[in-house]
Amino acid sequence: MVIVLPWNLSFGSNFLLGAGKTTLLDLISGRTPASSGRVRFKGIELTELHEYQIVRAGLGRKFQTPSVYESLTVFENLEMSFPDNRSCWSAWRFRRKPDVVARVEEIAELIYLKDRLDDRADILGHGQKQWLEIGALLIQNPELVLLDEPVAGMSGREREATGRLLLEVAKNRAVVVVEHDMDFVKQIAHQVTVLHQGRLLAEGSMDKIQKNPKVIEVYLGH
Numbered sequence: 640m641v642i643v644l645p646w647n648l649s650f651g652s653n654f655l656l657g658a659g660k661t662t663l664l665d666l667i668s669g670r671t672p673a674s675s676g677r678v679r680f681k682g683i684e685l686t687e688l689h690e691y692q693i694v695r696a697g698l699g700r701k702f703q704t705p706s707v708y709e710s711l712t713v714f715e716n717l718e719m720s721f722p723d724n725r726s727c728w729s730a731w732r733f734r735r736k737p738d739v740v741a742r743v744e745e746i747a748e749l750i751y752l753k754d755r756l757d758d759r760a761d762i763l764g765h766g767q768k769q770w771l772e773i774g775a776l777l778i779q780n781p782e783l784v785l786l787d788e789p790v791a792g793m794s795g796r797e798r799e800a801t802g803r804l805l806l807e808v809a810k811n812r813a814v815v816v817v818e819h820d821m822d823f824v825k826q827i828a829h830q831v832t833v834l835h836q837g838r839l840l841a842e843g844s845m846d847k848i849q850k851n852p853k854v855i856e857v858y859l860g861h
Contacts, residue, residue: 722778
C-alpha cells in the first residue's frame with residue numbers, strides 16, 4: 640500500500656510554516672525525539688529505540704536530497720547496504736558472495752540501473768541518484784519505506800518511471816511518501832493523508848480528497 644502525505648504550506652501560525660510532514664517522518668524514524676505520544680510499528684514502541692534500532696526493526700527512510708557514495712560504483716553503493724551483520728568483525732570478513740551479487744543485480748534491475756552497475760555514482764543524473772538511494776533501502780528489505788519527495792527535481796519521464804517503481808515496491812511492503820506533485824500522487828496513491836498545521840485534515844482515496852470541502856478550502860485555496 641502507498642500512503643501519500645501531500646505538501647501543504649500553512650501561514651496560519653508564526654512559528655509553524657510546514658504542515659508537519661517531514662517532522663512526522665522524523666518522529667517515525669527516530670531522527671527527532673517525541674515529546675509526547677507514541678509511535679508504534681509491528682507492536683514495537685519506536686520512541687524507545689535509537690535510529691539504528693528502528694532500521695533493524697524493518698523501517699527504511701529516504702530524505703529529499705539524494706545521499707549516495709559518489710566515489711563508489713552503483714554496484715558498490717548497493718553492496719554497502721547489503722543487510723549483513725554490521726559488526727566490526729563481520730565487516731572485516733565480508734566477501735562478495737553469489738547471494739550478494741544476485742541481490743544487487745535484482746535491485747539494480749528494479750531501479751532501472753542494471754546497465755550502470757560499473758559506473759561511478761557521481762556521473763549519474765539526479766533522478767538516477769534518487770533511484771540508487773531507493774535501491775539502497777530496498778536491498779535491506781524493509782517492511783516500511785518512508786520517502787520524502789522522491790521525485791523532486793526529476794523530469795516527467797523519470798517521475799512516471801518512479802511511479803511504476805513505487806507501485807512495484809508497494810506490492811509486498813508499506814510505503815509512505817511525502818509529495819506535492821499531485822499528478823504523481825494520482826499515479827501512486829492508494830490512500831492520501833492531508834496535514835494542515837501539524838494536524839490531520841483529511842484522509843481517503845485521491846478522488847475523495849479532491850472533493851473534500853476542507854481540503855478545497857485550505858489546500859487548494861478556494
